[in-house]
Amino acid sequence: MPITTTRRRLLAGSAAALALPAFARAQGAIKPRLTAISQWSAGSDGAAITALGKKFEEKGGVWQHSPVPGFTTEMMNKLRAQIMAGDPPACSQLKGPEIAAWSKIAPTVDLDAVVAAAGYEKVVAPDLAKLHKPGGKWIALPLQIYSTNMLFLSKRAMDKAKADKIPVTWAEFNDLAEKMKAGGVPYPIANGGTRADDGQKFEAALAGISPTAYRAAIMNLDKKALEGPEIKAAFVQVRKIADWMDPNVGAQHFSTNLKRFVDGDMGMMIMGGWAQGVLRNAGFKFEDFIIAPGPSDNSKPVFLLNADAFIFWQRKEPDLQAGQTLMAQLVMDPAIQTMYSQITGSIPVRTDVDLSGEGWSDGQRRTAAALKDAIASNQAVLSLAHNMAQENGMTAAIIDVITEYVKNKTIKPEQAAIRLADAVESSR
Amino acid sequence: MTIAVSTTPGQPAAADWVRRLPEYLAIWVPLLLSAAHLIAFTLWTIWISFTPSTLVPVSGWVGLRNYSSVAASRNWQIALDNLLLFGSAFVLLSLATGLILAILLDQRIRGENLLRSIFLYPLAVSFVVTGTVWSWLLNPGLGIQKLVRDLGWTSFRFDWLIDRDMAIWTIVIAAIWQSSGFAMALFLAGLRSVDADLIKAAQIDGAGPIRMYRRVILPTLWPITITVIVIQLQFAISTFDLVRALTNGGPGIATQLPALVVYDLMFQRSLLGRGAAAAVLMLLILLAVLLPYAAWRYVQRRRAIDA
Numbered sequence: 001m002p003i004t005t006t007r008r009r010l011l012a013g014s015a016a017a018l019a020l021p022a023f024a025r026a027q028g029a030i031k032p033r034l035t036a037i038s039q040w041s042a043g044s045d046g047a048a049i050t051a052l053g054k055k056f057e058e059k060g061g062v063w064q065h066s067p068v069p070g071f072t073t074e075m076m077n078k079l080r081a082q083i084m085a086g087d088p089p090a091c092s093q094l095k096g097p098e099i100a101a102w103s104k105i106a107p108t109v110d111l112d113a114v115v116a117a118a119g120y121e122k123v124v125a126p127d128l129a130k131l132h133k134p135g136g137k138w139i140a141l142p143l144q145i146y147s148t149n150m151l152f153l154s155k156r157a158m159d160k161a162k163a164d165k166i167p168v169t170w171a172e173f174n175d176l177a178e179k180m181k182a183g184g185v186p187y188p189i190a191n192g193g194t195r196a197d198d199g200q201k202f203e204a205a206l207a208g209i210s211p212t213a214y215r216a217a218i219m220n221l222d223k224k225a226l227e228g229p230e231i232k233a234a235f236v237q238v239r240k241i242a243d244w245m246d247p248n249v250g251a252q253h254f255s256t257n258l259k260r261f262v263d264g265d266m267g268m269m270i271m272g273g274w275a276q277g278v279l280r281n282a283g284f285k286f287e288d289f290i291i292a293p294g295p296s297d298n299s300k301p302v303f304l305l306n307a308d309a310f311i312f313w314q315r316k317e318p319d320l321q322a323g324q325t326l327m328a329q330l331v332m333d334p335a336i337q338t339m340y341s342q343i344t345g346s347i348p349v350r351t352d353v354d355l356s357g358e359g360w361s362d363g364q365r366r367t368a369a370a371l372k373d374a375i376a377s378n379q380a381v382l383s384l385a386h387n388m389a390q391e392n393g394m395t396a397a398i399i400d401v402i403t404e405y406v407k408n409k410t411i412k413p414e415q416a417a418i419r420l421a422d423a424v425e426s427s428r
Numbered sequence: 429m430t431i432a433v434s435t436t437p438g439q440p441a442a443a444d445w446v447r448r449l450p451e452y453l454a455i456w457v458p459l460l461l462s463a464a465h466l467i468a469f470t471l472w473t474i475w476i477s478f479t480p481s482t483l484v485p486v487s488g489w490v491g492l493r494n495y496s497s498v499a500a501s502r503n504w505q506i507a508l509d510n511l512l513l514f515g516s517a518f519v520l521l522s523l524a525t526g527l528i529l530a531i532l533l534d535q536r537i538r539g540e541n542l543l544r545s546i547f548l549y550p551l552a553v554s555f556v557v558t559g560t561v562w563s564w565l566l567n568p569g570l571g572i573q574k575l576v577r578d579l580g581w582t583s584f585r586f587d588w589l590i591d592r593d594m595a596i597w598t599i600v601i602a603a604i605w606q607s608s609g610f611a612m613a614l615f616l617a618g619l620r621s622v623d624a625d626l627i628k629a630a631q632i633d634g635a636g637p638i639r640m641y642r643r644v645i646l647p648t649l650w651p652i653t654i655t656v657i658v659i660q661l662q663f664a665i666s667t668f669d670l671v672r673a674l675t676n677g678g679p680g681i682a683t684q685l686p687a688l689v690v691y692d693l694m695f696q697r698s699l700l701g702r703g704a705a706a707a708v709l710m711l712l713i714l715l716a717v718l719l720p721y722a723a724w725r726y727v728q729r730r731r732a733i734d735a
Contacts, residue, residue, distance in 0.1 A: 073695050073696050074695075076695070076698070077695055080483065080484060083484070084484060084485075101482075101483060101698070102483060104483075105483055105484050193678060193679070194676075246569065247568075247587075247590050248567055248568045248569030248570075248587070248590060249569075250563060250567055250589055250590060250675065250678070250679075251563070251675055251676040251678045391698070392696060392697050392698050393482075393697040393698060393699050396692065396696055396697045397697075400502065400503065400681055403678070403680045403681065404680035404681050404682075405680075406680065407590075407592055407678060407679035407680035407682070408592050408679070408680050408682070426497070426500070426501075
């Protein structure tokens with residue numbers, strides 16, 4: 001543990017904080033306190049944030065975390081209620097364009113000084129930084145990164161298919177799925193039945209076919225791109241995937257079927273890196289599965305970026321303000337990011353963290369390498385299914401079309417493409 | 429000699445009133461508070477439905493824009509179709525099941541109390557639990573289909589849960605399981621309160637059991653039937669937790685219901701204005717059921733008074 005680095009960073013952070021009168025009052029004899037809400041209560045997510053809280057307490061703070069279990073929306077309802085009651089938490093989980101949207105309804109903390117003191121801006125992917133400083137100032141801090149299109153391969157299913165090569169393009173992926181099917185894997189694609197799950201299949205397909213088209217159509221909602229041939233091709237690929245999935249999963253969460261995936265009844269899973277944390281937490285071993293970047297037709301990794309973050313809400317209480325500064329410093333700390341990511345299976349936000357050491361999995365190293373490559377080749381894009389590319393309203397409208405298409409095999413790809421363009425048009 | 433305690437001559441009537449004050453307070457204060465809440469929140473929701481509110485309520489006026497966009501959305505159209513189908517199927521079937529169960533139980537059989545508890549028991553189970561349990565039972569890979577196939581009938585198919593045309597029927601099944609016991613209890617009470625003289629007179633006239641039920645007993649159950657229909661209908665319109673646990677609106681968006689759409693708009697999509705508009709539309713549907721019922725009750729009462 002590089003404790004010295006942490007201490008030095010903390011000192012630098014406090015020095016910067018002293019420059020601000022608001023923070024100056026907060027320092028001194030006051031015990032930093034942080035009220036935080038997040039959706040992370042159980043499993044690897046719960047373990048990671050608990051560990052973060054311990055670190056906060058070690059630094060002399062009072063950690064008051066209120067988890068709201070369930071989906072992000074449930075957490076947001078609590079946040080909304082607290083903001084409307086004039087009692088926002090000192091910091092809450094929030095991510096993507098929602099940071100910009102929510103920052104308009106209540107005052108947020110200007111984190112520029114703390115971020116500058118930590119030299120954080122240089123080590124964060126530019127697209128990601130943009131999301132966290134919507135008005136030009138840092139008001140939120142990314143905590144960890146996932147790619148939503150990682151490809152998980154079941155070792156036992158690979159054995160059944162007598163295959164050992166990790167597929168890189170969609171064509172290779174489709175070949176392998178066929179081989180698995182022929183080799184006795186009943187469902188070559190592992191899946192859940194939730195909307196996000198269906199959305200992930202589509203975004204992986206489209207971004208894998210053309211990251212440029214993905215950026216134009218999904219991130220920029222460009223009309224021409226939405227009517228372009230890549231969208232139809234993506235729907236064609238999604239239909240193939242849907243045909244290999246187990247239709248019986250109903251509305252189940254993907255994690256319900258992880259055992260079948262490990263056992264080789266399901267072959268490949270397109271899922272975010274968090275599945276690694278969930279798999280490990282469920283007692284499965286790294287020998288059971290392989291993690292690789294999702295299929296990309298130009299063979300260069302495509303990274304569908306999903307980053308969890310904390311937004312900081314303005315509070316007048318000096319102890320809460322001190323707590324916010326301490327929390328911001330902790331979140332940016334490489335040692336803390338390392339600890340956090342090692343528990344959840346994500347990769348650190350800081351691109352300067354070395355993942356070669358112990359405690360990191362091959363999957364995480366591959367993910368980090370994929371991010372680097374994807375940024376270099378401009379193939380790092382923001383995830384739609386996990387609310388990074390669009391605000392909730394638009395995301396939901398698009399995913400309606402996708403999830404209906406996945407579950408209803410009488411809808412033709414051309415029809416789906418038209419419906420997608422219509423849904424975007426009517427939600428603008 | 430007896431002394432009347434409460435109406436001793438000479439004591440003012442006010443004392444009586446003061447003594448009963450706690451009773452009045454206990455009844456009227458909560459009643460007024462809840463009425464105020466109900467009315468205030470209804471008015472508030474109606475107001476929100478005309479504003480451009482998204483993440484949080486804001487003032488402003490957008491006219492009927494929220495309503496037209498809800499009405500035009502595919503989710504809402506599917507939800508309305510489903511409500512029509514689910515509402516009528518659920519009400520009619522639970523009515524029929526409840527009535528049959530009540531008639532069977534009414535035959536003075538042994539263990540009636542036990543059976544009655546068993547049939548009523550599902551009502552004590554929350555809809556979330558009902559939905560979850562039925563989602564396992566109806567899941568083709570885990571539940572009934574797998575059981576029958578494992579028993580040897582390998583071509584057996586019961587995959588409604590994942591069939592987008594049939595999925596709405598799985599909700600009907602679970603809802604009937606949940607609430608036909610309730611209909612049964614009401615019908616049973618009605619059957620038991622039928623005038624014994626009436627039945628005897630019919631028996632003397634030589635009516636068989638079927639004829640007796642059809643001509644004598646069932647007609648007296650009419651008011652109870654109306655009550656059951658109204659209660660079940662308002663339940664059907666506001667169904668939320670059952671669908672959320674059972675199919676969550678899926679497969680795809682095939683089992684959307686209005687309450688799910690409201691929740692989705694308000695909290696998933698953060699479109700408070702549109703969500704409120706959908707909620708007001710739901711209220712209108714509910715009124716379409718309740719107002720005729722209120723009118724019917726009014727006519728009934730007038731007739732009773734006139735008679």
